[in-house]
Amino acid sequence: EAGVTQFPSHSVIEKGQTVTLRCDPISGHDNLYWYRRVMGKEIKFLLHFVKESKQDESGMPNNRFLAERTGGTYSTLKVQPAELEDSGVYFCASSQELGAGETQYFGPGTRLLVL
């Protein structure tokens, strides 16, 4: 069974540009999460989709970030315009059920560098 996949694996852009990250969850997983780790900090939650609906977007840093999950399958996270502090590793995770004990499976991450 394929795991969570993310594209691209790396992205280097200039400040002010736009970047779109993609996540394909494990097939059949209704729950999809975005997290990120900026340099020197812990992994932090960004948001959670249940199918195509945003269940919790409390971790989104500001309105430069837009996440979508049209059709409830893959998700995109767009950063527009990108700022230097957006650099970091963006992880996507998915889980089959929603529950505090449910395992979340992480993708390999997208390493974003904003210059």
Added chain:
Amino acid sequence: RKEVEQDPGPFNVPEGATVAFNCTYSNSASQSFFWYRQDCRKEPKLLMSVYSSGNEDGRFTAQLNRASQYISLLIRDSKLSDSATYLCVVRRTNAGKSTFGDGTTLTVKP
């Protein structure tokens, strides 16, 4: 204060050693607890969930003390392959959001 705090590390131990990592959490609404392992430049992977009664998986033992809001991970007979960063993760009941500690880095040396 961070919601999840871990031993800062790093831990450098010889093969065969026993090593323990500690983690504390501040949100008493937290209900589920996990240890994840993250290898360099890789994604976090679930090592084990932590149950109230404590649980063991081979050389790994996890303990939870709800009264003290404290979680631990014990690794016995360390192997070179145990070298990684260990992440303490906490989740509230029926919430998808996971809260991570900074991680503790373990290096096992021959």
